[in-house]
Amino acid sequence: MAAPAQAPNQPIIRVKDVEVVLNDRKILNKLTLDVKRGEVLGFVGGSGQGKTVLMRTIIGLLPKVSGIIEVFGVDLDKASEQERHAVERRWGVLFQQGALFSSLTCIQNVQFPMREYLNLSPRLMDEIAIAKLEMVGLKADVRDKYPAELSGGMIKRVALARALALDPEIVFLDEPTSGLDPIGAGDFDELIRTLQQTLGLTVYMVTHDLDSLHAICDRIAVLSDGKVIVEGNMDVMLACDHPWVKEYFRGKRSRAAGMAHHRANDLVAS
Amino acid sequence: MSEALLTTVARGDRLELAAAGAWTVDCASDLETLVDAAVAQAKSVKSVAINMANVERLDTFGAWLLERLVRDFSTDGRGIDVVGLPPRYNDLVHEAQQSNRKQPEAPSEDIVDTAAMLLRRAGRMFLRDITLTVQLFGQLVMAILRIARNPRTFRFTSMVHHLDRVGWRAVPIVLLITFLIGCIIAQQSLFHFRKFGADVYVVDMVGILVLREIGVLIVAVMIAGRSGSSYTAELGSMKMREEIDALQTMGLDPVEVLILPRILALVIALPALSFLGSMAALYGGGMVCWLYGGMSPEIFLSRLQEAISLDHFEVGISKAPFMALIIGIIASVEGLAVKGSAESLGLQTTASVVKSIFLVIVLDGIFAMFFAAIGK
Numbered sequence A: 001m002a003a004p005a006q007a008p009n010q011p012i013i014r015v016k017d018v019e020v021v022l023n024d025r026k027i028l029n030k031l032t033l034d035v036k037r038g039e040v041l042g043f044v045g046g047s048g049q050g051k052t053v054l055m056r057t058i059i060g061l062l063p064k065v066s067g068i069i070e071v072f073g074v075d076l077d078k079a080s081e082q083e084r085h086a087v088e089r090r091w092g093v094l095f096q097q098g099a100l101f102s103s104l105t106c107i108q109n110v111q112f113p114m115r116e117y118l119n120l121s122p123r124l125m126d127e128i129a130i131a132k133l134e135m136v137g138l139k140a141d142v143r144d145k146y147p148a149e150l151s152g153g154m155i156k157r158v159a160l161a162r163a164l165a166l167d168p169e170i171v172f173l174d175e176p177t178s179g180l181d182p183i184g185a186g187d188f189d190e191l192i193r194t195l196q197q198t199l200g201l202t203v204y205m206v207t208h209d210l211d212s213l214h215a216i217c218d219r220i221a222v223l224s225d226g227k228v229i230v231e232g233n234m235d236v237m238l239a240c241d242h243p244w245v246k247e248y249f250r251g252k253r254s255r256a257a258g259m260a261h262h263r264a265n266d267l268v269a270s
Numbered sequence B: 001m002s003e004a005l006l007t008t009v010a011r012g013d014r015l016e017l018a019a020a021g022a023w024t025v026d027c028a029s030d031l032e033t034l035v036d037a038a039v040a041q042a043k044s045v046k047s048v049a050i051n052m053a054n055v056e057r058l059d060t061f062g063a064w065l066l067e068r069l070v071r072d073f074s075t076d077g078r079g080i081d082v083v084g085l086p087p088r089y090n091d092l093v094h095e096a097q098q099s100n101r102k103q104p105e106a107p108s109e110d111i112v113d114t115a116a117m118l119l120r121r122a123g124r125m126f127l128r129d130i131t132l133t134v135q136l137f138g139q140l141v142m143a144i145l146r147i148a149r150n151p152r153t154f155r156f157t158s159m160v161h162h163l164d165r166v167g168w169r170a171v172p173i174v175l176l177i178t179f180l181i182g183c184i185i186a187q188q189s190l191f192h193f194r195k196f197g198a199d200v201y202v203v204d205m206v207g208i209l210v211l212r213e214i215g216v217l218i219v220a221v222m223i224a225g226r227s228g229s230s231y232t233a234e235l236g237s238m239k240m241r242e243e244i245d246a247l248q249t250m251g252l253d254p255v256e257v258l259i260l261p262r263i264l265a266l267v268i269a270l271p272a273l274s275f276l277g278s279m280a281a282l283y284g285g286g287m288v289c290w291l292y293g294g295m296s297p298e299i300f301l302s303r304l305q306e307a308i309s310l311d312h313f314e315v316g317i318s319k320a321p322f323m324a325l326i327i328g329i330i331a332s333v334e335g336l337a338v339k340g341s342a343e344s345l346g347l348q349t350t351a352s353v354v355k356s357i358f359l360v361i362v363l364d365g366i367f368a369m370f371f372a373a374i375g376k
């Protein structure tokens, strides 16, 4: 597929001065954010601040009042239908509630995008779908289960497998590890890291999970009052003086997470 | 795609494969053909080597096809060497090696349904329906008894809300449709009775038919389609999202909180709507008699007064609450039977409408026999 010409060091997602109004309330106020190719961006902010709204606006599910959003250098507002499709095929989305198709089995859910976009033999589709399910840490015998028969964590995993079905270049993850047990969440982080390194994936991750932020995020952006108030790596977060950021990254819980992370690093080093 | 993704060179007992280009999702289909061809070609050779050095990009599709190639070659103990794989893909290939290890069990054979099995299944479903319906009826009675003892627990607001939805808001469409039905009955009777010179009996026909049967039946069928279906869909999606379970764990009875107000609203609304519908149908009949049959409204009214008695009206309207009860109970039973999927919501909503219309008609038949027996 012909990738639109884009210089390698251009941001893969560019959000500039975006305003979103829902029910007469301004949720995002001149928000600007760049995501670089190949990085893992962690997006944090209090509940109801509009993290999901921003993600849905970027992928074109919510209208914006003003501003520019470019993904792969394509402005989706101006793109033709074909260009849009080409872009949509190159990203994968994991919704907060999973959003699996309830009348399809797990394996059919994962195969759905393949069926739509690729022309593969049934055998290869089965094998790839199973491989994806196993990659996200599920056993092959979930293949014929329906979403209603799965636990919350399993739904998240199947949804991730579906988001990764076409080996996308960007994945959008909305709170991927919420609802997972800590070990499962750790596996999830590791998986995302592996995929990001081997496939050169760009990861846009909304999260509340301090462990994920410590373990896999290259850069963190904090949303408050409709704007990104600070972005940078963990050191920048720890140095920030904004009260919410301070409480979030230097509060009691975060110290525990940070310490655990350092301990893990020490173990690896020794 | 100019370069070959996979080229094969046979050297005596040894087959040498060279991979090149982008082993990615976009070429997966071509790549699969090449891999399968290579495997078929290699039946006779002793050993195989594959050089991955020229692969520019590899993703999970490519990694899996490589793994499939390796597995297919090594089934009968032959060796395969993979050389030159760029180290950055090691993790990915490792992931692929782990996957598809367990053979999926063959899916259970589709058993062809014999007639006996179909009958047995239908019988079981029928029994299940009866049990659930009776059970829900019992729960309703229990809830009413509880409320009779402690009237303040009754969800009055909720009932009024549903009364507004299934009663008040249904008035325009009910009036329109029953009016049209009244017109049609009058027109047809006029047309055919005229041949016998029995024009005046059109009024008997319209009056008795509308008051005894058509008024209540048409309205009940409409309400089954309009409100029964929405009850099923609402309860079903609440069931899907575990809202009903949440109620239960808070110590509230879903029947009392959700179902009783809905069914009571129907039981109140349906007789009222039937009455309005019957009046609209008589009005429609009168209009047609006047405009099409040339019978003045005074004659129509006086004839109507002779033809019908309060009995006819009572027979018709007394059926309405029972039909409402049937519609409400079926809608609730089907709503609670919804499983997790959107498809099942659709299925149960259809079942709810079909079953309640069917039962409304059956009930009407039973009432007809009953009233004939008591001579009303």
Ligand SMILES: Nc1ncnc2c1ncn2[C@@H]1O[C@H](COP(=O)(O)OP(=O)(O)O)[C@@H](O)[C@H]1O
Residues within 6 Å of the ligand: A022, A023, A027, A045, A046, A047, A048, A049, A050, A051, A052, A053, A054
């Ligand atoms: N479809 C919608 N219509 C109106 N308001 C919405 C909608 N979706 C979200 N909101 C509002 O936008 C705000 C941000 O929501 P959201 O992005 O979901 O928060 P979070 O940061 O927790 O993901 C909330 O105040 C919410 O009430």
Ligand SMILES: [Mg+2]
Residues within 6 Å of the ligand: A051, A052, A096, A174
């Ligand atoms: Mg959210």
